[in-house]
Amino acid sequence: MDRRRIPGPEASVKPIIERADDEDTQHVAPLKTIDDIRQDGRSLDKIRKAWLAPGIITQANGSAYIEFQGTKVACAVYGPRATKISAFSGKGSLNCEIKFAPFSCQKRRSPQRDPQEKELSHLLFEALAPAVRLDLLPKSTIDVFVTILQNDGNGSCLAASITAASVALADAGIEMLDQVAACSACYIDDEIWIDCTLREEEHAQGSLVLSYMSSLNEITHMLQSGEISVSGTIRTIEQCTEACSKIYSIMGNCLLESVRRKLEKDNTLGGLNKKEG
Amino acid sequence: MTTDSIRPIDISYSLLTRVDGSAKFSAGNSTVLCSVTGPADVRIRDEKLDKATLDVIVRPAVGVAATKETSLAYILRTTFETVILLSHHPRTQIQVVAQIISDDGSIISHLINATTMALLDAGVPMKAVVVGVGSLVDDKGRISIDPTADEVEKAVSTHNFAFDSVSLAVLYSESTGVFTEEQVKSDTHDLW
Amino acid sequence: MSSTTENNNTKYTTENDQITSKSDEGNSNANKKETKFIVDADSIRRIQPLEYFRHFTDQKIRPNGRVFNRFRKTTLHLGSVTTADGSAVVRIGNTSVVCGIKAEVAEPNVNTPREGYLVPNVELSPMCSPNFKPGPPSELAQVLSETVNKLLKSSSVLSLESLCIEEGKAVWVLYCDVVCINYDGNILDASVYAVVSALSNVRLPKITYADGIVKATPDKTIELSLSRIPFSATFAIFNGEILADPDETEEVILEERITIICDEEGQLCSVLKSGGSSSTRETFSTCLELARNRYSVLSTIFKEASTSANTN
Numbered sequence: 001m002d003r004r005r006i007p008g009p010e011a012s013v014k015p016i017i018e019r020a021d022d023e024d025t026q027h028v029a030p031l032k033t034i035d036d037i038r039q040d041g042r043s044l045d046k047i048r049k050a051w052l053a054p055g056i057i058t059q060a061n062g063s064a065y066i067e068f069q070g071t072k073v074a075c076a077v078y079g080p081r082a083t084k085i086s087a088f089s090g091k092g093s094l095n096c097e098i099k100f101a102p103f104s105c106q107k108r109r110s111p112q113r114d115p116q117e118k119e120l121s122h123l124l125f126e127a128l129a130p131a132v133r134l135d136l137l138p139k140s141t142i143d144v145f146v147t148i149l150q151n152d153g154n155g156s157c158l159a160a161s162i163t164a165a166s167v168a169l170a171d172a173g174i175e176m177l178d179q180v181a182a183c184s185a186c187y188i189d190d191e192i193w194i195d196c197t198l199r200e201e202e203h204a205q206g207s208l209v210l211s212y213m214s215s216l217n218e219i220t221h222m223l224q225s226g227e228i229s230v231s232g233t234i235r236t237i238e239q240c241t242e243a244c245s246k247i248y249s250i251m252g253n254c255l256l257e258s259v260r261r262k263l264e265k266d267n268t269l270g271g272l273n274k275k276e277g
Numbered sequence: 278m279t280t281d282s283i284r285p286i287d288i289s290y291s292l293l294t295r296v297d298g299s300a301k302f303s304a305g306n307s308t309v310l311c312s313v314t315g316p317a318d319v320r321i322r323d324e325k326l327d328k329a330t331l332d333v334i335v336r337p338a339v340g341v342a343a344t345k346e347t348s349l350a351y352i353l354r355t356t357f358e359t360v361i362l363l364s365h366h367p368r369t370q371i372q373v374v375a376q377i378i379s380d381d382g383s384i385i386s387h388l389i390n391a392t393t394m395a396l397l398d399a400g401v402p403m404k405a406v407v408v409g410v411g412s413l414v415d416d417k418g419r420i421s422i423d424p425t426a427d428e429v430e431k432a433v434s435t436h437n438f439a440f441d442s443v444s445l446a447v448l449y450s451e452s453t454g455v456f457t458e459e460q461v462k463s464d465t466h467d468l469w
Numbered sequence: 470m471s472s473t474t475e476n477n478n479t480k481y482t483t484e485n486d487q488i489t490s491k492s493d494e495g496n497s498n499a500n501k502k503e504t505k506f507i508v509d510a511d512s513i514r515r516i517q518p519l520e521y522f523r524h525f526t527d528q529k530i531r532p533n534g535r536v537f538n539r540f541r542k543t544t545l546h547l548g549s550v551t552t553a554d555g556s557a558v559v560r561i562g563n564t565s566v567v568c569g570i571k572a573e574v575a576e577p578n579v580n581t582p583r584e585g586y587l588v589p590n591v592e593l594s595p596m597c598s599p600n601f602k603p604g605p606p607s608e609l610a611q612v613l614s615e616t617v618n619k620l621l622k623s624s625s626v627l628s629l630e631s632l633c634i635e636e637g638k639a640v641w642v643l644y645c646d647v648v649c650i651n652y653d654g655n656i657l658d659a660s661v662y663a664v665v666s667a668l669s670n671v672r673l674p675k676i677t678y679a680d681g682i683v684k685a686t687p688d689k690t691i692e693l694s695l696s697r698i699p700f701s702a703t704f705a706i707f708n709g710e711i712l713a714d715p716d717e718t719e720e721v722i723l724e725e726r727i728t729i730i731c732d733e734e735g736q737l738c739s740v741l742k743s744g745g746s747s748s749t750r751e752t753f754s755t756c757l758e759l760a761r762n763r764y765s766v767l768s769t770i771f772k773e774a775s776t777s778a779n780t781n
Contacts, residue, residue, distance in 0.1 A: 103569025
């Protein structure tokens with residue numbers, strides 16, 4: 001029993017959702033129509049509408065909040081700050097932590113870190129590390145903390161975390177080779193579906209998460225699981241790359257907008273300061 | 278137990294030989310044993326350059342310390358930090374360990390009293406003596422002092438206070454339940 | 470910032486990286502050859518934080534520009550987290566928290582077979598502030614969780630018997646998890662507001678119990694009936710002055726605090742005071758009045774948020 005939190009009952013379960021008798025599986029809405037239009041109106045190769053805002057966490061050096069409709073992720077970056085590791089290192093260290101909020105998934109998640117979160121944290125590190133200029137930050141550490149507030153697709157959570165972390169690193173002014181945009185895809189009945197929701201993922205045979213640096217045309221990280229043919233994988237990578245480029249331009253626009261706002265604010269204050277001499 | 282009187286008190290001190298000061302405070306069936314060690318060495322990460330660090334640990338009568346005990350320790354620490362002359366002993370630690378032996382209502386006030394006595398026994402310099410008292414308002418609107426656990430269970434609101442003996446200022450106050458401003462004022466005879 | 474210190478007797482200026490100080494006694498042109506000790510305002514803020522703070526409060530203003538009794542801009546959004554059975558996003562100034570409530574079913578405690586569970590939990594993760602380290606909940610997080618728990622229990626915000634599904638067999642458990650996104654002080658007010666608002670936003674399915682199995686309808690329409698809607702107002706006390714809604718920089722240096730939690734009928738649900746001795750009997754009355762005003766402001770925001778959440 002966790003003695004540092006208010007204890008609840010020893011075990012609790014979600015109630016079984018019972019559908020009325022006259023609804024059977026045939027009446028459950030299909031994932032897509034004949035014309036390949038998904039439930040939310042997208043075609044198979046479109047990502048969900050994204051909403052991205054940097055700088056929302058004022059306490060952090062850099063931060064970002066991203067929403068891909070149902071998937072909501074917040075990221076904060078602290079650093080570069082002095083490292084706690086006593087051994088000298090010519091390169092900085094990047095420490096990533098992903099946490100699901102207890103209310104983010106269908107079943108309540110324990111506030112304690114579980115193996116899935118540890119794995120995702122490591123994947124986030126693998127996706128970001130090639131892009132960050134750690135060699136410019138000896139004896140320092142950069143901490144990246146991600147909280148997933150709402151989960152609508154495990155692949156999209158990881159992709160959103162990578163994207164948000166990249167924007168937050170830029171917001172913190174940490175030098176990078178390029179922004180890392182990430183996108184997820186699923187393989188359902190020999191077709192490639194980009195950016196799947198939780199419901200669509202349940203029917204997938206395989207999945208892929210791709211992290212891509214658009215200007216440099218380089219992939220920093222790729223995670224593929226399940227059953228996809230080799231040609232299928234190559235096609236999925238191509239489609240994900242296109243989707244990542246779209247996300248990349250959204251990231252770029254948001255960062256520019258945020259810098260513009262900061263400069264405007266500084267200019268107004270700068271004008272006042274000049275008057276006072 | 279009548280409205281205006283507290284339960285019979287029993288205090289004894291210098292009970293523990295391996296610490297700098299100790300005291301046992303009981304009121305009725307509530308008993309708290311408190312020990313104080315300090316000023317003593319402090320961990321570098323807790324060290325304060327201009328003051329002593331006050332570290333309070335509260336242990337329950339039964340079981341392992343949980344959020345409730347952490348909360349009690351927080352109250353003791355923030356209350357005594359204002360009264361102990363911490364700047365007399367910079368870069369040291371004063372550690373207070375309070376063991377609840379039996380809890381029969383308004384334990385925070387007994388913890389405060391036991392801690393005061395133990396600090397006095399240890400000779401830790403303080404601006405004033407801190408006195409704690411608990412009270413409640415029952416469903417008929419009557420106020421009673423120093424309630425037992427059963428009375429607290431049935432109360433509409435409970436009020437715990439700690440006063441500074443010199444200025445009679447309220448150092449700590451915690452009122453929970455459902456109550457009115459007038460009840461709090463008459464409870465403290467307008468000191469608060 | 471440096472301009473405000475000029476109103477006091479000692480002028481702090483930096484010239485050519487030399488540290489000098491001048492007493493404003495009319496000798497401004499004299500003694501130029503002597504090196505004097507000047508420290509700029511930002512250094513004073515670090516070396517003598519209380520002194521720096523006092524310079525502002527003497528002018529009846531705070532370093533962040535707010536007047537004493539002003540609370541920061543507060544916003545509330547209900548129902549934004551669709552995976553939760555009820556949710557609230559609260560922003561008080563820069564402090565922002567999200568409370569999500571998940572409802573699950575469990576066996577009741579043997580001693581209380583008709584009572585459900587209300588389990589609040591406040592998470593202060595390293596994401597929201599550089600002061601929090603990863604690991605188990607810090608003392609502050611534990612104290613917050615305990616305070617919210619005590620409030621919900623002692624002022625009977627929700628009757629636990631209303632969470633009963635089948636006596637002795639199945640009851641609702643409402644896990645109220647508060648996640649802090651940005652920590653800029655006054656997390657207690659934000660957490661209480663978030664938990665109470667999220668509880669009002671909870672929608673449960675109709676539930677049936679048969680042969681040890683609990684079944685729920687797919688629609689979530691049942692609201693909780695809250696017996697009380699308490700909101701909180703926190704103040705910091707500095708030299709007898711009451712400062713409403715301390716932010717993070719103020720919390721670090723001002724130890725003395727009062728939190729007053731009242732309900733819709735003006736009754737008090739909680740009065741918590743800790744940390745110092747400069748408050749007087751007038752302090753309590755003044756804080757109470759400010760708390761009641763704050764309640765009506767929060768109540769208006771709450772009603773607007775509820776209406777827009779219900780229409781969506």
